[in-house]
Amino acid sequence: MQLEELKQKFEQFLRQNGHKITKGRFEIIDKIASYGPHFEIEELVRWIANQDRTIASRSTVYRTVRLLQEFGAIREVIKLGNRTIYEFVAGKPHHEHLICVECGKIIEFYKEEIEEFQDKVCEEHNFTPLNHRLEIFGICSDCKAKKYENRRLEVGA
Known part of the structure; x- marks a missing residue:
């Protein structure tokens, strides 16, 4: 699935479930897609903040990751000690x-x-x-x- 198609389907998911559709959520998708296949949320938050502080707050990143999990584009793949590692699985x-x-x-x-x-x-x-x-x-x-x-x-x- 291409990134633009993913975004369209995610927008439909947000509408169907009564969630806000914001520019920041879609910018976060772009950042996650360019970050790499595996990430911890805190390291993703720091990386996004270093890229562009205007994109989203920490809480927006956390909420968006949770929504992308519900949607099926991200999944929790590894629990290692007190670390949780997620994976961007859309199209993989x-x-x-x-x-x-x-x-x-x-x-x-x-x-x-x-x-x-x-x-x-x-x-x-x-x-x-x-x-x-x-x-x-x-x-x-x-x-x-x-x-x-x-x-x-x-x-x-």
Whole structure:
């Protein structure tokens, strides 16, 4: 889905649900789309404020993110400690996440075999899935390499 089409559908969603249609909400969509796939709301607020302080207040960003979640363009994807990471999913195919607990790197992946297995399990239990997410927490190759290098230096010292 193109960004302009998303905005049109979001405007319809706002009208149907009795929410205000403001220029700021649509400017926030533009900012989120250009920010990157994953974000915490507070870092998004700081980034938007650094871009242009006239766009929106902190509360407007929070409200707009919540409305975009209800609309389905943003979803909460990762709870890591006291952090909540969101993802701009509009127009993106379904995927899963690998999360490095050392550096916070998020790696997206898709495996048809996982999807087929989930469908089979749901079918076996006569269960109708509505949504799912898979998060695998571990250590990325960069952090593993750094740990190995640090150990090597300690032993060699």
